[in-house]
Amino acid sequence: MRIVDIREKTVSIASPIANAYIDFSKMTCSVVAVVTDVIRDGKPVIGYGFNSNGRYGQGALMRDRFLARVSEADPDTLIDHENNNLDPFAIWKTLMTNEKPGGHGERSVAVGTLDMAVWDAVAKIEGKPLYRLLADRYRGGVADDKVWVYAAGGYYYPGKDQTKLKAEMQSYLDRGYDVVKMKIGAVPLDEDIRRIEAVLEVVGDGRRLAVDANGRFDLKTGIAYAEAIKKYNLFWYEEVGDPLDYALQAELANHYELPMATGENLFSHQDARNLLRHGGMRPDRDYLQFDCALSYGLVEYMRTLKVMEEMGWSSRRVVPHGGHQMSLNIAAGLHLGGNESYPDVFQPFGGFADGIHVENGYVGLPNIPGVGFEAKSALYAVMRELGEG
Ligand SMILES: O=C([O-])CC(=O)C(=O)O
Numbered sequence: 001m002r003i004v005d006i007r008e009k010t011v012s013i014a015s016p017i018a019n020a021y022i023d024f025s026k027m028t029c030s031v032v033a034v035v036t037d038v039i040r041d042g043k044p045v046i047g048y049g050f051n052s053n054g055r056y057g058q059g060a061l062m063r064d065r066f067l068a069r070v071s072e073a074d075p076d077t078l079i080d081h082e083n084n085n086l087d088p089f090a091i092w093k094t095l096m097t098n099e100k101p102g103g104h105g106e107r108s109v110a111v112g113t114l115d116m117a118v119w120d121a122v123a124k125i126e127g128k129p130l131y132r133l134l135a136d137r138y139r140g141g142v143a144d145d146k147v148w149v150y151a152a153g154g155y156y157y158p159g160k161d162q163t164k165l166k167a168e169m170q171s172y173l174d175r176g177y178d179v180v181k182m183k184i185g186a187v188p189l190d191e192d193i194r195r196i197e198a199v200l201e202v203v204g205d206g207r208r209l210a211v212d213a214n215g216r217f218d219l220k221t222g223i224a225y226a227e228a229i230k231k232y233n234l235f236w237y238e239e240v241g242d243p244l245d246y247a248l249q250a251e252l253a254n255h256y257e258l259p260m261a262t263g264e265n266l267f268s269h270q271d272a273r274n275l276l277r278h279g280g281m282r283p284d285r286d287y288l289q290f291d292c293a294l295s296y297g298l299v300e301y302m303r304t305l306k307v308m309e310e311m312g313w314s315s316r317r318v319v320p321h322g323g324h325q326m327s328l329n330i331a332a333g334l335h336l337g338g339n340e341s342y343p344d345v346f347q348p349f350g351g352f353a354d355g356i357h358v359e360n361g362y363v364g365l366p367n368i369p370g371v372g373f374e375a376k377s378a379l380y381a382v383m384r385e386l387g388e389g
Pocket residue numbers: 019053054152212214264321322340
């Protein structure tokens with residue numbers, strides 16, 4: 001058993017949307033195919049992955065160094081002999097050969113994308129949905145059969161007024177979501193307050209609305225927003241300041257008692273640990289949003305979950321960023337608290353399997369081997385062209 005080829009390509013996920021920090025007018029994403037010599041249903045098993053969103057495609061790093069490390073390794077060192085399968089941990093170690101510690105980012109995206117494809121292949125070789133494989137191997141066989149999801153959107157874009165913002169949020173409720181998320185921080189506070197109040201007219205209750213500042217605020221602005229939004233009792237107040245400014249996050253907790261969320265731009269278990277050590281995050285109410293695709297993949301994610309456990313955090317406090325099927329599998333298989341969902345943006349990468357509907361804020365997972373990409377036809381069309389073309 002061996003990996004015979006790894007292919008990658010960069011695709012555009014450009015759109016006119018913007019958050020408080022970036023617009024997505026040039027956003028790209030890497031897609032990878034890990035081709036194996038294992039035959040299932042008469043065809044070679046191919047694992048697929050992509051790099052979530054928000055960080056650009058990482059083809060250059062893959063071509064420059066990561067792919068060669070796998071192709072030059074002795075194939076036998078990449079095998080999990082006990083399970084007669086590929087070994088994601090050994091492959092991860094091979095990918096990270098001669099990489100210094102620290103400085104996480106960009107390479108963590110390249111490795112996270114490759115790791116996703118490896119786990120897809122592993123689950124396909126084992127003939128199980130990935131979430132089932134994860135539950136069987138790591139959680140005593142107990143998987144969640146549905147996962148809580150919230151609808152993320154509420155972006156800024158030219159010509160978007162409050163009527164459009166309200167219609168967008170209404171359409172999420174109509175599609176079965178019960179919590180929605182909107183962007184804040186790209187316009188002055190009083191204008192954001194009007195936007196928030198407009199959305200509250202649609203969702204009815206602050207507990208059904210989360211807001212995301214995408215790391216835009218300094219402490220003073222973050223506190224001003226905290227004071228202004230307190231009275232709405234929102235679901236969470238997300239990524240208020242720079243993701244690596246743990247002191248800012250800790251100080252915010254002195255001004256905002258309600259739930260906060262952050263972590264989508266922390267890319268290693270060491271960074272996650274620093275957030276928990278120094279960021280004043282509260283395990284009884286706050287949420288952590290680490291995204292495996294951006295942060296060295298599931299192999300590293302398991303280390304992050306272990307750090308959390310050691311520091312008294314339940315895995316149910318994690319609701320990953322990214323709205324992708326990989327995190328959905330991790331959520332169901334490793335007992336996270338839920339997953340982000342992008343019903344409308346970042347297509348065809350955002351969203352879940354075709355025909356799986358959100359009901360009262362929960363989704364199920366398709367019962368097919370792997371991550372489930374084959375059950376999302378628009379996404380699989382892109383992947384298949386790379387893997388089989
Ligand atoms: O706008 C983005 O970069 C996405 C984001 O923060 C989120 O989904 O929480």
